[in-house]
Amino acid sequence: MKHNNFGYLLGEGVRAMFKHGFMSFAAICITVACLVIINSFALISYNLDLTVGEVQKELRIVVCIDENYTEAESKSVGSDINLLPNVANAEFVSRQQALEDFIGDSDASLFEGLEADAMRDQFVVTLVDNAQVAETKEALENINGVSDVYADIEVGNALATIRTVLYIASLAIAAVLLIVSLIIISNTIRLAMLDRREEIAIMKMVGATNSFIRFPFFVEGFFLGLFGAVFSFFIEWGLYEVLRKAVLNTGLKVITIIPFTDMLVPMALVCCVAGFVIGIFGSVMSIRRFLKV
Amino acid sequence: MIDLVNVTKTYETGTHALNGIDMHIDDGEFVFLVGASGSGKSTIIKLLTAELKPTSGSILVNGYKLESIKRSSVPYMRRTLGVIFQDFRLIENKTVYENVAFAMRVIGASAKEIKKRVPYVLELVGLENKGRRLPNELSGGEQQRVAIARALINNPTMIIADEPTGNLDPARSFEIMLLLEQINALGTTVMVVTHEKGLVDRFTKRVVAIDEGRVISDGMDGYYNYEA
Ligand SMILES: Nc1ncnc2c1ncn2[C@@H]1O[C@H](COP(=O)(O)OP(=O)(O)O)[C@@H](O)[C@H]1O
Numbered sequence: 073m074k075h076n077n078f079g080y081l082l083g084e085g086v087r088a089m090f091k092h093g094f095m096s097f098a099a100i101c102i103t104v105a106c107l108v109i110i111n112s113f114a115l116i117s118y119n120l121d122l123t124v125g126e127v128q129k130e131l132r133i134v135v136c137i138d139e140n141y142t143e144a145e146s147k148s149v150g151s152d153i154n155l156l157p158n159v160a161n162a163e164f165v166s167r168q169q170a171l172e173d174f175i176g177d178s179d180a181s182l183f184e185g186l187e188a189d190a191m192r193d194q195f196v197v198t199l200v201d202n203a204q205v206a207e208t209k210e211a212l213e214n215i216n217g218v219s220d221v222y223a224d225i226e227v228g229n230a231l232a233t234i235r236t237v238l239y240i241a242s243l244a245i246a247a248v249l250l251i252v253s254l255i256i257i258s259n260t261i262r263l264a265m266l267d268r269r270e271e272i273a274i275m276k277m278v279g280a281t282n283s284f285i286r287f288p289f290f291v292e293g294f295f296l297g298l299f300g301a302v303f304s305f306f307i308e309w310g311l312y313e314v315l316r317k318a319v320l321n322t323g324l325k326v327i328t329i330i331p332f333t334d335m336l337v338p339m340a341l342v343c344c345v346a347g348f349v350i351g352i353f354g355s356v357m358s359i360r361r362f363l364k365v
Numbered sequence: 366m367i368d369l370v371n372v373t374k375t376y377e378t379g380t381h382a383l384n385g386i387d388m389h390i391d392d393g394e395f396v397f398l399v400g401a402s403g404s405g406k407s408t409i410i411k412l413l414t415a416e417l418k419p420t421s422g423s424i425l426v427n428g429y430k431l432e433s434i435k436r437s438s439v440p441y442m443r444r445t446l447g448v449i450f451q452d453f454r455l456i457e458n459k460t461v462y463e464n465v466a467f468a469m470r471v472i473g474a475s476a477k478e479i480k481k482r483v484p485y486v487l488e489l490v491g492l493e494n495k496g497r498r499l500p501n502e503l504s505g506g507e508q509q510r511v512a513i514a515r516a517l518i519n520n521p522t523m524i525i526a527d528e529p530t531g532n533l534d535p536a537r538s539f540e541i542m543l544l545l546e547q548i549n550a551l552g553t554t555v556m557v558v559t560h561e562k563g564l565v566d567r568f569t570k571r572v573v574a575i576d577e578g579r580v581i582s583d584g585m586d587g588y589y590n591y592e593a
């Protein structure tokens with residue numbers, strides 16, 4: 073197509089969008105809703121991911137040494153512990169230290185009479201790969217001189233499970249919403265085409281090429297998708313910041329929630345690509361059905 | 366130049382609309398295609414414009430072999446034809462000028478070319494003062510002139526008109542025929558489908574008569590023996 077018609081074709085597409093104001097509005101709204109929901113799930117998953125990571129990073133295994141071992145003997149067990157491939161670090165904590173840690177900042181008088189002998193020497197172990205915590209725990213238990221191993225597996229696992237469920241749920245919801253958006257945009261374009269059926273027939277009759285006939289409808293679909301993307305981006309931003317303030321106000325430091333501005337570029341990209349895909353595919357779907365000859 | 370050799374067309378419904386049509390039209394000719402309602406006239410036109418494919422036989426239109434034409438070539442073939450219908454087929458919310466310019470624009474003409482050619486063609490069909498009117502502000506005869514202007518705007522080698530005077534009174538019909546004759550005199554081939562015997566008889570032209578999908582007569586006598 074010649075360059076001097078580009079402006080004309082672009083104009084035709086935009087004009088059509090305003091002509092079907094209500095339908096276009098509906099198409100943009102549904103696209104916005106779709107993108108906001110998809111992005112919300114993505115953001116929640118992402119933050120949960122970070123939270124799981126943080127929780128797992130803090131995973132510590134406490135290895136208690138046989139209470140009959142002297143401090144020197146206890147320390148020597150450390151070399152066996154360090155031999156395990158999944159052990160990143162093993163820090164020795166003597167009975168005395170353990171007692172002090174236990175009492176901590178509390179009023180010492182509460183624990184009067186509590187002797188260091190009541191505690192055991194221990195190693196605080198961090199792992200290379202937290203996923204293998206169960207296997208490593210077993211290996212630690214088999215080391216000579218180790219009496220008990222305490223590992224807090226459950227919290228990390230539970231969070232990881234929630235994250236997986238959320239991933240699957242958000243993928244499913246996103247897929248359904250994408251299809252709904254596609255159908256609505258496609259129908260908007262189809263209405264635009266039906267509305268201009270006579271014009272299209274005349275265009276064909278006088279020898280307009282198919283690409284020329286289609287182009288304005290692509291433009292319309294593209295802009296519907298684009299507007300959907302832009303609006304959803306800012307709405308998402310607003311919603312997310314409200315949620316973030318609420319989370320921060322609960323004071324639960326366990327939950328990681330990063331500021332939206334840290335994700336500005338990826339979020340903008342996701343919105344634009346999704347809007348673009350919805351718009352273009354939506355119009356292609358109806359153009360295909362309509363412009364066969 | 367148009368050449369139909371042993372063309373048949375059977376619709377999906379099983380109707381045998383054309384049963385072996387042979388017809389040749391040279392550049393510059395003026396031809397009336399006549400026949401009773403349902404004899405297959407419009408089917409021939411739909412084949413010539415590649416709206417339909419023939420069931421068998423071969424069709425040559427201005428150098429394009431329509432029985433085997435590629436879909437992407439169809440628009441270019443159509444640009445060699447100007448088609449006119451009984452019901453005008455104008456865009457109601459566009460002015461006369463815009464209706465004609467539209468046909469140029471959608472095949473990629475520049476604004477400059479459009480500005481130059483549209484007034485010329487409007488004058489040719491006698492509508493130089495009606496460019497700003499909307500179709501429904503014009504008489505039937507004038508609307509058909511707009512359609513003729515639109516058909517001519519891209520300078521086709523041939524004009525095909527399917528019952529162009531079907532909605533017009535006899536005086537307007539005659540004027541439209543005179544206009545088509547004048548266009549033919551300027552070098553464009555013209556093929557007019559009609560079943561108005563009286564109108565055909567006022568001209569001395571080649572008349573091809575068809576019945577039940579076959580050519581039953583083809584001559585320069587200027588009349589035909591068909592009763593409506
Ligand atoms: N789209 C169609 N599907 C099935 N049959 C058709 C179709 N168009 C026309 N016909 C039939 O083909 C025959 C020729 O029709 P047509 O070419 O329109 O005749 P004319 O234009 O001479 O009146 C008629 O019997 C008509 O009913």
Ligand SMILES: [Mg+2]
Nearest residue numbers: 406407408527
């Ligand atoms: Mg007919």
